[in-house]
Amino acid sequence: MNYASTPLSVTINIDEIRSHFPSLHQKVNGYPLVYFDNGATSQKPDVVIEAVTQFYSQQNSNVHRGVHTLSQKATDLFEEARITVQKFINAKSSNEIIFTKGTTDSINLISSCIAHAPLLWRGEGGEVLISTMEHHSNIVPWQMLCEETGALLKVIPINDQGEIIWEEYLKLLSNKTKIVAITHVSNTLGTINPIKKMIDEAHKKNIPVLIDGAQAVPHMKVNVQDLDADFYCFSAHKMVGPTGIGILYGKEKWLNAMPPYQGGGSMIKSVSFEKTTYNDLPYKFEAGTPHIEGVLGLAKAIEFINGIGIENIQEYEHELLAYATKHLLEIEGLKIIGTAKEKASVISFVIEGIHAFDIGTLLDQMGIAVRTGHHCTQPLHERFNISSTVRASFAFYNTFSEIDRLVDGLKRIKKMI
Amino acid sequence: MSIAEKEIEIVEEFSLFDNWMDKYEHIIEIGKELKSIDEKYRNPEHEVKGCQSKVWLHSYLKDGKVIYEADSDAIITKGLIGLLVRVLSDEKPEDIIKNELEFIEKIGLKQHLSPNRSNGLVAMIKQMKYYAVALNIKQ
Numbered sequence: 001m002n003y004a005s006t007p008l009s010v011t012i013n014i015d016e017i018r019s020h021f022p023s024l025h026q027k028v029n030g031y032p033l034v035y036f037d038n039g040a041t042s043q044k045p046d047v048v049i050e051a052v053t054q055f056y057s058q059q060n061s062n063v064h065r066g067v068h069t070l071s072q073k074a075t076d077l078f079e080e081a082r083i084t085v086q087k088f089i090n091a092k093s094s095n096e097i098i099f100t101k102g103t104t105d106s107i108n109l110i111s112s113c114i115a116h117a118p119l120l121w122r123g124e125g126g127e128v129l130i131s132t133m134e135h136h137s138n139i140v141p142w143q144m145l146c147e148e149t150g151a152l153l154k155v156i157p158i159n160d161q162g163e164i165i166w167e168e169y170l171k172l173l174s175n176k177t178k179i180v181a182i183t184h185v186s187n188t189l190g191t192i193n194p195i196k197k198m199i200d201e202a203h204k205k206n207i208p209v210l211i212d213g214a215q216a217v218p219h220m221k222v223n224v225q226d227l228d229a230d231f232y233c234f235s236a237h238k239m240v241g242p243t244g245i246g247i248l249y250g251k252e253k254w255l256n257a258m259p260p261y262q263g264g265g266s267m268i269k270s271v272s273f274e275k276t277t278y279n280d281l282p283y284k285f286e287a288g289t290p291h292i293e294g295v296l297g298l299a300k301a302i303e304f305i306n307g308i309g310i311e312n313i314q315e316y317e318h319e320l321l322a323y324a325t326k327h328l329l330e331i332e333g334l335k336i337i338g339t340a341k342e343k344a345s346v347i348s349f350v351i352e353g354i355h356a357f358d359i360g361t362l363l364d365q366m367g368i369a370v371r372t373g374h375h376c377t378q379p380l381h382e383r384f385n386i387s388s389t390v391r392a393s394f395a396f397y398n399t400f401s402e403i404d405r406l407v408d409g410l411k412r413i414k415k416m417i
Numbered sequence: 418m419s420i421a422e423k424e425i426e427i428v429e430e431f432s433l434f435d436n437w438m439d440k441y442e443h444i445i446e447i448g449k450e451l452k453s454i455d456e457k458y459r460n461p462e463h464e465v466k467g468c469q470s471k472v473w474l475h476s477y478l479k480d481g482k483v484i485y486e487a488d489s490d491a492i493i494t495k496g497l498i499g500l501l502v503r504v505l506s507d508e509k510p511e512d513i514i515k516n517e518l519e520f521i522e523k524i525g526l527k528q529h530l531s532p533n534r535s536n537g538l539v540a541m542i543k544q545m546k547y548y549a550v551a552l553n554i555k556q
Binding site: 029030354355356357358361362365372373387388416417 | 437438441442445469470471490491492493494
């Protein structure tokens, strides 16, 4: 196998890109690191690391509070970052960008507040509609909401390729449906769901839609206005930004209709023991001191991605996926779980007769990082009647030769076991 | 042979390997040689929780000593528990309870004791000791 023979149609300077990621240039267990666990979290470029360090070494102060210069500077950078995010996903207003701890936190914010917004949650009972391929973080918060409100959780089935069964989705959408919560890209199967079409159908029945975009935003252009999503959630750390910072995009009218999520500083206009009035958007949903350096790092991550071009990233990763799929399938007994027509750069697989844990352990000995287990999608694994898979998820800094190493490593493991 | 002596023996055995592949091939070999647990113990009741791979453990007393039988659906895990069974099985409960297993670290498999591994080695050792305590009370 020789990656040099692979035609590259994308203008992407991989060496230049990789030079910005210090963590990629290390040896693990004596081998140069091959990092294929990008679905769990991505590595960070120097500009992001510098932004975090620079905040603590030069700008450190609290935001939205002080009249002093440092606080002003930090607040300016913080609010500029909000606008960077707004432009990145093409939200109408920066008021629609709420900083959270991560995708999980964003989903929990909505699942905790939505039932208290009569405009969004009309009447008793009802149904919450999710799909079989959801991550636990887009299942459990809704189960908790259902327990609290008496609503029922309904699940859209998928076919053997790992695609939503369209007719079943249409059947399940009804006047009982209170909200549809669906992943844009499956973290396990890589399936890219037809969310624009799904949102259109839900809106025909006036049903709001929440999109879990954690696995989509790092890999493709997301335009929330074009999608007409009501809520769109994603995390910085999967898109070369810092951990502990996430985004909730919500249509302003819906965010205004919901009560605050948590009480505390920043989210108030005035407080007295008799009555407290809440702040306007986006601060209403940002109680307490935020993860300032995380937000500043996120802005740099977006600038870095924009510098390469998200379309270029998408195309390059697609070539990585096609190359990996082709060569992995050459391994006897290897089966890919998730063969949807529209796929992002995620490959989950099993090898007949070898446990995923054994594969992950031995690949690690060769310096190759993959994920093994159920990837927080236990119901999905049950659907495919498997307990665990190996997942290789690629980012734009991965190379064809790294995929060669994975394939060679797997062949070596097959001989060992 | 005492627990400590068995541990020394394993450390010597592993000192022969100078690369990871030989070491893991040996663990895989131990896994393959470990007798599979009786089908009737392959149930949730005998499962050691907290593992990415499935691990089953059964124990009983024979002449005042604890006999362990264990199994896993992953071969490396099975090899690792094979080592544990070799060290702790056929020993008195009180010796098992007070023993601090040192061989795992000495043979360079410390990473398998990390909670992140979730391969059940830590859970497995804990469960083996629980069984020893329980069987000790029964005596």
